[in-house]
Amino acid sequence: MRSGFGQFCPVAVACEVFAERWTPLILREMFAGSMHFNDIRRGVPLISSALLAQRLRSLEARGVIVRESAAQGRSSSYRLTDAGREFKPVIEGLGAWGQRWTVRVSRDTLDPGFLMWNMHRRIDLARLPNGRTVLRFDYSGVPARCRGPRQFWLLLDRHGCGICVEDPGLEVDLCIDADLATMTSVWLGDTPLADALRSRKVRLLGPRTLVREFPAWLMLSRFAHIQRPASHAPGP
Amino acid sequence: MRSGFGQFCPVAVACEVFAERWTPLILREMFAGSMHFNDIRRGVPLISSALLAQRLRSLEARGVIVRESAAQGRSSSYRLTDAGREFKPVIEGLGAWGQRWTVRVSRDTLDPGFLMWNMHRRIDLARLPNGRTVLRFDYSGVPARCRGPRQFWLLLDRHGCGICVEDPGLEVDLCIDADLATMTSVWLGDTPLADALRSRKVRLLGPRTLVREFPAWLMLSRFAHIQRPASHAPGP
DNA sequence: CGGTATCCCCCGCGATACTG
DNA sequence: CAGTATCGCGGGGGATACCG
Numbered sequence: 001m002r003s004g005f006g007q008f009c010p011v012a013v014a015c016e017v018f019a020e021r022w023t024p025l026i027l028r029e030m031f032a033g034s035m036h037f038n039d040i041r042r043g044v045p046l047i048s049s050a051l052l053a054q055r056l057r058s059l060e061a062r063g064v065i066v067r068e069s070a071a072q073g074r075s076s077s078y079r080l081t082d083a084g085r086e087f088k089p090v091i092e093g094l095g096a097w098g099q100r101w102t103v104r105v106s107r108d109t110l111d112p113g114f115l116m117w118n119m120h121r122r123i124d125l126a127r128l129p130n131g132r133t134v135l136r137f138d139y140s141g142v143p144a145r146c147r148g149p150r151q152f153w154l155l156l157d158r159h160g161c162g163i164c165v166e167d168p169g170l171e172v173d174l175c176i177d178a179d180l181a182t183m184t185s186v187w188l189g190d191t192p193l194a195d196a197l198r199s200r201k202v203r204l205l206g207p208r209t210l211v212r213e214f215p216a217w218l219m220l221s222r223f224a225h226i227q228r229p230a231s232h233a234p235g236p
Numbered sequence: 237m238r239s240g241f242g243q244f245c246p247v248a249v250a251c252e253v254f255a256e257r258w259t260p261l262i263l264r265e266m267f268a269g270s271m272h273f274n275d276i277r278r279g280v281p282l283i284s285s286a287l288l289a290q291r292l293r294s295l296e297a298r299g300v301i302v303r304e305s306a307a308q309g310r311s312s313s314y315r316l317t318d319a320g321r322e323f324k325p326v327i328e329g330l331g332a333w334g335q336r337w338t339v340r341v342s343r344d345t346l347d348p349g350f351l352m353w354n355m356h357r358r359i360d361l362a363r364l365p366n367g368r369t370v371l372r373f374d375y376s377g378v379p380a381r382c383r384g385p386r387q388f389w390l391l392l393d394r395h396g397c398g399i400c401v402e403d404p405g406l407e408v409d410l411c412i413d414a415d416l417a418t419m420t421s422v423w424l425g426d427t428p429l430a431d432a433l434r435s436r437k438v439r440l441l442g443p444r445t446l447v448r449e450f451p452a453w454l455m456l457s458r459f460a461h462i463q464r465p466a467s468h469a470p471g472p
Numbered sequence: 473c474g475g476t477a478t479c480c481c482c483c484g485c486g487a488t489a490c491t492g
Numbered sequence: 493c494a495g496t497a498t499c500g501c502g503g504g505g506g507a508t509a510c511c512g
Contacts, residue, residue: 008345010334090329098246101319109244
């Protein structure tokens with residue numbers, strides 16, 4: 001199969017750059033802030049290493065990203081160019097469509113590691129208490145398919161949010177005990193967190209102050225606020 | 237390769253529907269007004285019949301289009317659903333990106349039939365003279381690869397525009413003699429029609445009135461008016 | 473960490489022919 | 493016109509191992 005479409009139409013040419021398998025997800029990940037190879041992989045865990053490298057090379061060749069080798073290390077980083085940044089409306093349009101017209105939570109898409117990787121970038125740091133706050137998430141209802149851990153620590157302070165997959169040995173301030181499907185649904189905006197707490201599918205264990213404040217820290221998915229069409233609303 | 241991406245992210249789920257090979261072009265064609273199988277094929281000439289049928293079935297199954305079988309004929313038609321129509325901003329975003337950041341006219345993308353198929357939908361019918369106007373386009377500089385004809389008739393009146401590939405036997409009111417690459421560049425907004433006329437790479441043969449009015453009838457590509465970034469402007 | 477190198481399978485897709 | 497049926501291939505990409 002010839003790779004291109006053989007058309008001068010701007011949509012066709014853009015598709016040759018943008019619409020290859022995995023590429024929109026790689027760009028989504030870079031818009032979310034990832035700049036390093038393995039950070040991108042955490043956001044697109046099912047892509048193989050070889051293929052990610054190939055896609056990044058292709059995007060670089062087409063002027064969508066630039067690769068910058070760190071001065072004296074093996075660490076290199078990738079940034080969107082001006083051209084790459086202009087794919088943002090396309091990614092946002094796709095996300096809005098997916099939010100409005102699809103069911104996303106299913107056995108095949110649940111993944112606690114992926115959920116946490118997304119969540120850790122959507123903590124409203126400005127609302128945190130002073131000093132460090134340590135959260136632990138314990139997930140139940142994780143599909144057997146999922147390889148990784150089902151327990152995660154978030155280390156929060158005003159300057160950032162670190163994610164740990166092994167016990168960092170710090171005192172945990174607040175523990176979130178959650179059914180994975182429910183928490184994913186909350187993240188996507190399909191279930192209000194208050195409902196999930198009321199039904200006890202998500203439980204917050206810790207000091208009252210933190211329990212009360214937690215919902216305000218946790219910003220949801222960038223698309224969570226987009227409303228479904230009335231004709232397609234989820235049942236109660 | 238598993239077809240999906242295994243992610244609950246709305247972007248990923250939307251990509252499973254939208255970002256398959258050929259699918260964005262099929263939708264572009266439907267947004268441009270095509271509703272029948274072979275009309276869509278004229279806008280996506282390199283897709284095979286079998287694959288187009290498969291893609292249409294897939295889009296129908298995902299609720300993006302509906303297929304309506306005509307009451308008593310073999311003719312069926314396809315329409316975008318509400319969900320399908322909401323891909324419009326995505327297509328437009330891709331087209332805008334392609335317009336701003338790519339070179340589209342090359343030996344591999346030139347195609348007089350495809351150009352005419354697009355052009356015939358972008359004639360400003362309201363500006364036409366009364367009655368019927370017959371145009372004939374004669375293309376030179378057509379790559380050997382192109383199979384079809386290099387001469388086309390447009391039959392214009394206030395109610396529509398018909399495209400013919402064989403001599404309809406009507407008197408031609410205006411003949412457009414054009415280098416294909418130049419006309420394509422004009423269509424895409426990269427070359428002003430006035431420049432192409434001045435350099436005589438496009439020539440209009442007919443009564444003065446029609447010659448003067450023609451540029452006003454010919455609307456260009458929907459993306460032609462989108463400006464390139466200053467850093468990426470085409471040379472003079 | 474940040475990738476390459478290889479192998480090899482499988483299926484997406486193009487080509488062609490055919491049908492109501 | 494509007495597709496279906498069938499076949500065969502090419503290369504995309506998954507798996508695995510390896511390297512600086």
